[in-house]
Amino acid sequence: ARSIFFLVLAFISIILLLMSAFGIGTLLGWSVYHSEEEKSQWGRSVNINGEEQSTGDWMSDNINASNIKENLRHLTIKPHIAGKQQNVKLAKDLYNQWSGYNFDR
Numbered sequence: 001a002r003s004i005f006f007l008v009l010a011f012i013s014i015i016l017l018l019m020s021a022f023g024i025g026t027l028l029g030w031s032v033y034h035s036e037e038e039k040s041q042w043g044r045s046v047n048i049n050g051e052e053q054s055t056g057d058w059m060s061d062n063i064n065a066s067n068i069k070e071n072l073r074h075l076t077i078k079p080h081i082a083g084k085q086q087n088v089k090l091a092k093d094l095y096n097q098w099s100g101y102n103f104d105r
Contacts, residue, residue, distance in 0.1 A: 047102050 045054045080087040 045052050046058060047053075074093070075090060078086050080090050
């Protein structure tokens with residue numbers, strides 16, 4: 001009975017040690033991967049139609065129920081099976097629409 005107790009205790013200790021090592025490794029990896037420059041760009045402003053505006057302000061000013069309804073209607077009015085012409089057309093439409101927002105600049 002005593003040997004089973006120590007076996008279970010050793011097993012639990014190993015599991016806790018592995019979980020701790022994984023957590024510490026994850027935190028260290030995240031902090032190394034995400035540079036300070038990249039962190040400072042979160043929530044940055046975007047240039048929309050020549051006007052500098054924060055992303056959050058732009059979203060709150062431009063997202064509304066009627067826009068969502070119109071976009072969903074446009075995307076779902078015809079079937080768009082992956083790899084077919086209608087799906088390609090919708091992808092190009094989205095690309096053209098989102099390119100106009102200049103999010104990548």
